[in-house]
Amino acid sequence: MAPAPSIAGLFNRWRKRKSRSKPLPHHVVFGQWGERQAEKYLRRHGYRILYRNFVPPGGGEVDLVCRDKNEDTLVFVEVKTRASEERGRPADAVDYEKQRRVARGAMAWLRLLNYPDIRFRFDIVEVLATSEDAPEITLIRNAFPLPEYYVY
Numbered sequence: 001m002a003p004a005p006s007i008a009g010l011f012n013r014w015r016k017r018k019s020r021s022k023p024l025p026h027h028v029v030f031g032q033w034g035e036r037q038a039e040k041y042l043r044r045h046g047y048r049i050l051y052r053n054f055v056p057p058g059g060g061e062v063d064l065v066c067r068d069k070n071e072d073t074l075v076f077v078e079v080k081t082r083a084s085e086e087r088g089r090p091a092d093a094v095d096y097e098k099q100r101r102v103a104r105g106a107m108a109w110l111r112l113l114n115y116p117d118i119r120f121r122f123d124i125v126e127v128l129a130t131s132e133d134a135p136e137i138t139l140i141r142n143a144f145p146l147p148e149y150y151v152y
Helices: 003-014 026-044 096-112
Strands: 047-054 062-068 073-082 120-128 136-140
Touching: 026 047, 026 062, 026 073, 026 120, 026 136, 047 096, 062 096, 073 096, 096 120
Parallel strands: 073 120
Antiparallel strands: 047 062, 062 073, 120 136
16 A cells, blocks of 8 residues: 555646636536545545545546545545535436546556555545535445456
């Protein structure tokens, strides 16, 4: 598990820093707020955040790459933030295509680590902004499996 922090440090140096002359759209700011809430929640529940918003060159994306210290497992987390349940639970938005994108990002992360012999899983964190002070946060562990066409 030791190589993961060094990979995270490497990507932090490579990450492109874009100056923004325009303010971000509301949905992006809202999503970033949800990710910060999810990070706080995960830390309180024994997760160590290794990397945020991992987007490898070949495609794919992972909101949070974490280590579950309780189970010594690498966890790829998708965070979904909603203002209400009017259109269903936030996790309902993680359809098959989204799962494929997250899995593709996860495989790229594992490739960077030279496919270590470690356990990993995919979790979803739902953030419902019922109140800005205390959002409703739900962790769905093992939310979906690795798609069959990925050989690991």
